[in-house]
Amino acid sequence: GNSVTxxxxxxxxxxxxxxxxxxxxxxxxxxxxxxxVQYPGEGLQLLLKATKADDxxxxxxxxxxxRKETTSFHLEKxxxxxxxxxVYFCALRGGGATNKLIFGTGTLLAVQP
Amino acid sequence: xxxxxxxxxxxxxxxxxxxxxxxxPISGHDNLYWYRRVMGKEIKFLLHFVKESKxxxxxxxxxxxxxERTGGTYSTLKVQPAELEDSGVYFCASSPFMxxxxxxxxxxxxxxxxx
Numbered sequence: 411g412n413s414v415t416x417x418x419x420x421x422x423x424x425x426x427x428x429x430x431x432x433x434x435x436x437x438x439x440x441x442x443x444x445x446x447v448q449y450p451g452e453g454l455q456l457l458l459k460a461t462k463a464d465d466x467x468x469x470x471x472x473x474x475x476x477r478k479e480t481t482s483f484h485l486e487k488x489x490x491x492x493x494x495x496x497v498y499f500c501a502l503r504g505g506g507a508t509n510k511l512i513f514g515t516g517t518l519l520a521v522q523p
Numbered sequence: 524x525x526x527x528x529x530x531x532x533x534x535x536x537x538x539x540x541x542x543x544x545x546x547x548p549i550s551g552h553d554n555l556y557w558y559r560r561v562m563g564k565e566i567k568f569l570l571h572f573v574k575e576s577k578x579x580x581x582x583x584x585x586x587x588x589x590x591e592r593t594g595g596t597y598s599t600l601k602v603q604p605a606e607l608e609d610s611g612v613y614f615c616a617s618s619p620f621m622x623x624x625x626x627x628x629x630x631x632x633x634x635x636x637x638x
Contacts, residue, residue, distance in 0.1 A: 454629035
């Protein structure tokens with residue numbers, strides 16, 4: 411079945427450091443891929459998405475490229491800020507009638523000043 | 524425009540009791556989803572409504588869980604009787620009719636603790 415694997419956290423970085431959070435997936439067909447973010451005390455927010463191979467999703471300085479050959483969708487940001495501290499979830503949607511999302515376990519990012 | 528709202532934000536109950544969670548989707552969204560995150564693990568799909576009909580309930584863990592969406596507006600998720608392993612954060616999400624913007628918009632979640 412479909413599944414998502416993302417790197418274990420927590421990830422602790424200093425402000426302005428480079429961020430990578432790895433995400434790989436297993437899926438049949440051609441899933442859409444997402445990164446959601448949960449800031450402290452808030453709900454999940456869509457950060458970015460990509461719907462087909464080689465697409466790059468981007469938002470708020472974050473980027474992720476849909477790599478079909480490596481079945482990956484790694485999240486990157488060139489210079490993190492304290493305000494980026496949150497839990498990041500990688501997810502896929504396999505399509506079909508339900509459109510349900512399949513999530514990874516989440517990665518806690520803590521950015522220190 | 525108001526986002527997805529969930530009530531209560533926190534609930535602490537004892538094993539064997541009943542709890543009902545409520546979700547109000549974004550107005551006009553036909554699709555409503557329930558998910559939960561248990562013990563810091565992955566967020567798992569529970570079920571999907573299209574208007575008042577259950578489109579997919581394959582993620583419901585057992586028959587102690589009952590979801591309804593009367594009138595195709597808000598939804599409730601009842602757990603009866605609650606067990607310790609039901610503790611976690613329950614998220615609701617909604618999205619418009621499929622074919623357009625199919626982004627799922629999530630609520631803040633209800634944190635359920637079963638003692």
